[in-house]
Amino acid sequence: MARKITQTRKTTVTVIAWIIGFLIFFPILWTILMSFKSEGDAIKAPLAMLTSHWTLESYGEVQERSNYLRFFMNSVVISLGSTILALVIAIPAAWSMAFVPGRRTKDLLMWMLSTKMMPAVGVLVPMYLMFRDFGLLDTRTGLVVVLTLINLPIVVWMLYTYFKEIPGEILEAARMDGANLRSEILYVLTPMAVPGIASTMLLNIILAWNEAFWTLQLTTSDAAPLTQFIASYSSPEGLFYAKLSAASTMAIAPILILGWFSQKQLVRGLTFGAVK
Amino acid sequence: MATAHSRTAARLMVSPAVILLFLWMIVPLGMTVYFSFLRYNLLTPGTSFAGLDNYYYFLTNAAFWDALVNTITLVVGVLLITVFGGIGLALLLDQPMWGQGIVRVMVIAPFFVMPTVSALVWKNMFMNPVNGMFAHIAKALGFAPYDFLAHAPLLSIIVIVAWAWLPFSTLILLTALQSLDREQQEAAEMDGASTLSRFWYLTVPHLTRSITVVILIQTIFLLSVFAEILVTTNGGPGTASTNIPYLVYAQSLLSFDVGGGSAGGIVAVILANIVAFFLMRMIGKNLDA
């Protein structure tokens, strides 16, 4: 039975929550609004800016300056590629750790997560030199490999927590029903794990899309993803607010939309199964 | 509990991930260790053995200590804001209200914004002393605009990073709050516990586990904040906003000093391991792996 909530209280909470939510969201909203302004209007005081006329010209200018689509495609290829590769490696690993745990499983998981604690700068130099020597600098392949490796521990961990929730008896039932390892994974485990795999995948795409250490260090132009596209606005182009806003909107829109649509699945993924 | 047959299969299946991560950990790290003992600059040909010189120069460089303090300040500052702000926001969002879904969507949004974008937007459109939003507001109120990134660079970066991470802690803590046992709350109410003591004795202990998760995951990412600094202050003015990752980057890729940068990298790894050691113990106790 829900308790009776007074209307005043609910109204107060609503007003406060909306104000705070709006403030947190404001920088993004403002960026989006400003992207539809001309350069001259964008630097006007906020109220004057809002009432000035709307235009798409900034988007056109951004596209002229640098080919958005190329950066976008690089981001897509790199984040999808590294996510899929990480899943291919992580699914069997997480499967075996969840369903055939040994005495060392917990240590192994902790160790995997601890590789994530190793600061990227610690290996920046050799990675840079290796990439240079193998001709991987500024290639999508190189970035896919690096992002796969840095996100692998998180992917394994997330999948592990999801798989852990699948009752072992079901897999035993499949074994009793005559399924071999392949059919067990294909017909029973995978379909049951799809929601978990999907949210792991989503989170990893977001992490890879927004990864801004290796993508900035190891690319210059050919394989440069959207993080690099935006970084090129750091100065002095950053003072052209409308163009900066248009470029920013284009860089974040795909993932923002994806994130909003999948926020429910994401939350569980984000908590690494630690919060039910 | 399983059969030997499935155990063998399990080992085979876990090995690619383990081998890859092991290589990823050991090969570049080994190379970093090796370089850190060399006099090795990309601009001058040839290398020679340098002993501990690189470490000596890196650790005695005033910039290192500044960077160390900045790194810690950054991590702790962001953690404080996001944990306390997150608890507050989570408690607020857990109340009945109209349009909760929309508020939630607004609050979660910063998490999806890539660091380069959030840093540039804040830097130019909000913190810019001439045309930024804050400057406009200050002028409207009759104050002189403040140049945040020039005068309080580290604090500004903390604000930017905290803004990006606040949704994460809020969402996790909100999820935890929603899983609070209502019957337990009601039982406490029947036992005569006030709202405050219920919060303190029931809600807070319930949240501890989630706070641990927030701290662990955020620390992992906060220790390596880089893009925000690169596009806003370039570590400056001076070393006022240089953290260790940025210092190593500057040393190795801006000064082309591979040896020095590597020594710095190893120092960063050692420091991270100290932090990791404590965090892992904390999380290991809290996470039932």
Next chain:
Amino acid sequence: MGKITLTSVRKSFGEVDVIPSLDLSIEDGEFVVFVGPSGCGKSTLLRLIAGLEDTTSGSISIDGQDATDLPPARRGLAMVFQSYALYPHMSVKKNIMFPLKMAGMDVAEAEAKVANAAKILNLTNYLDRKPGQLSGGQRQRVAIGRAIVREPKAFLFDEPLSNLDAALRVNMRQEISELHQTLKTTMIYVTHDQVEAMTMADKIVVLNAGRIEQVGSPLELYRSPANTFVAGFIGSPKMNLITGAEAAKHSATTIGIRPEHLDIVADGPWQGVVGLSEHLGSDTFLKVAVAGMEPITVRAGGELNLHHGDRISLAPQAGKLHRFGADGKTLA
């Protein structure tokens, strides 16, 4: 077609012997129940037969063929799990058909078998539903359906009724018994509930701490338990076990008498005071305090008018007294 023999089977997890060496033979077509308190190793024993666990030593043969190292899929057994272990993403029909699909059976033939199983189990109208949309009893039937379509050499049941409510449990118990009569296939059934064991089994195997305490038909175990453990475990309410001076009179360490074998008489050997009386309508259970003895449970007629504090006198029925030695074993 379903004779299962265990020879010197031993199972240990690390240092702990869950099952010290054990021999057991299960005849074709028998309904065998493994019963014992939780942690007695009965589920482990079932899983060893299923092949879900490796034996540490010893051998298991099915139909005279050594199956010790066969994977579960190749043993030709079917199992019904405690949690039912239905595949939540598959419809009832697909669940039941899964083992046939794994066996590579022709689709039309498989569908016919599923339809037939569904008819036997009253599931015809639910074939397109997902397990999540079914009640506990229906899920149980699906799990059984999935087992029977395979026409296994033997069925293994791991506490299949423990998740059902009391009324449904009685129903399903009868259905499983009827199924056994129809199929005449070997069934091995694990439970901690001695009522299930008594009502369903051809042969009961009483397990305690991984050891077999006694094997026999329900009535054999009831009439002549081999030791105090079996005596206390089989029968409800429990057999009264009495030690001390009263036992010594019968030259035993412990004597046992079932509540239903005590008569309330005018002048019996045991005088006591009624502590608690539970009136069930059909029966009355009395807890009686007798000086110098453990509290005694008595099963009396339904409409008996006795209450707390009443003094009564009890007499054990002739020949129903069990005598046990110092080692707990029944004395001849």
